[in-house]
Amino acid sequence: GAGVSQSPRYKVAKRGQDVALRCDPISGHVSLFWYQQALGQGPEFLTYFQNEAQLDKSGLPSDRFFAERPEGSVSTLKIQRTQQEDSAVYLCASSPTHLYEQYFGPGTRLTVT
Amino acid sequence: KQEVTQIPAALSVPEGENLVLNCSFTDSAIYNLQWFRQDPGKGLTSLLLIQSSQREQTSGRLNASLDKSSGRSTLYIAASQPGDSATYLCAVRPIYSGGSNYKLTFGKGTLLTVNP
Numbered sequence: 001g002a003g004v005s006q007s008p009r010y011k012v013a014k015r016g017q018d019v020a021l022r023c024d025p026i027s028g029h030v031s032l033f034w035y036q037q038a039l040g041q042g043p044e045f046l047t048y049f050q051n052e053a054q055l056d057k058s059g060l061p062s063d064r065f066f067a068e069r070p071e072g073s074v075s076t077l078k079i080q081r082t083q084q085e086d087s088a089v090y091l092c093a094s095s096p097t098h099l100y101e102q103y104f105g106p107g108t109r110l111t112v113t
Numbered sequence: 114k115q116e117v118t119q120i121p122a123a124l125s126v127p128e129g130e131n132l133v134l135n136c137s138f139t140d141s142a143i144y145n146l147q148w149f150r151q152d153p154g155k156g157l158t159s160l161l162l163i164q165s166s167q168r169e170q171t172s173g174r175l176n177a178s179l180d181k182s183s184g185r186s187t188l189y190i191a192a193s194q195p196g197d198s199a200t201y202l203c204a205v206r207p208i209y210s211g212g213s214n215y216k217l218t219f220g221k222g223t224l225l226t227v228n229p
Contacts, residue, residue: 004156031215042117042202042219043157056213091156098215101147106156 002026004105006092012111013082021077021108025094032075033102034067037089046090049075050098082112115140117205119220126193127228134188134223136203141181144214148177148188149202151222157202161188165208193227200224 005024013019025032030051035043036059046065048056051072060067064083069075079086089109093102116139126132136146145164149157161170161177163186169178176189186203204217 006156033215035217040221042204042221043217044219045216048213048215056215058213059216095215099209101159101162102215102217103159104149104157109154 004092004094004103006090006105006108008108009106010109010111012113015083015112016081018078018080019082019110021079021090021110023075023077023092023094023105025073025075025092026103027073029094029096029103030072031095031098031100031102032069033093033095034075034077035091035093036061037091037107039088043089043091046077048098079110082110084112086110087112115205115207115218117203117218117220119201119203119223121223122221123224123226125226125228128193128195130193130227131189131191132193132225134190134201134225136186136188136220138184138186138205138218140205140207141184142208143181144206144208146177146179146186147204147206147217148175148186149204151200151202160201190225193225195227195229197227198225 032049034046037043046059049069064080089107092105147162148160163179174191200222202222204219
């Protein structure tokens, strides 16, 4: 079946622009996660959804980062007033519940110029 | 706070060689440990997942071991091939304690190059 998909795959933004990154999880997966991977680093946790509820946003680096999953399926990570330090690969993962293995999407590479 | 370290950061080997990648973690209270492969510009592909009660897992030419008490895991790749060239990441998941046991903590990865 279809895996986790993310769009766009690549995004170039000028500093100060707002961006929106989309994640389509595996159908029926209750849990959805966002991770940020800076160049040369491992992914770091950003936020966790259970259905439409955002249960953990402790990893969001600043209040410029906002995530939503209004109908418990597709999720959007929004970054306002992008800064150069936001340049990274943003990975989305989903799982049947939070206790199960997480399945990762291909990521969105964001470059802020 | 859990910290995961992977050594070496980069490794270059000739085709056909057997090799070992290392992963260490500071907090032994883990639920499981997972090895991933990441190709340039791609997401994470899960290779092996070892539960905390297990000592090793095998898939084809890959074998992963886990020594939870010493905070170590190794990924053994037999008869390496150029197609194995990628970054290998390990990640640990904490035990369930009523809190955030869904947060994976990753190492920085080992960049493997297998030369023909």
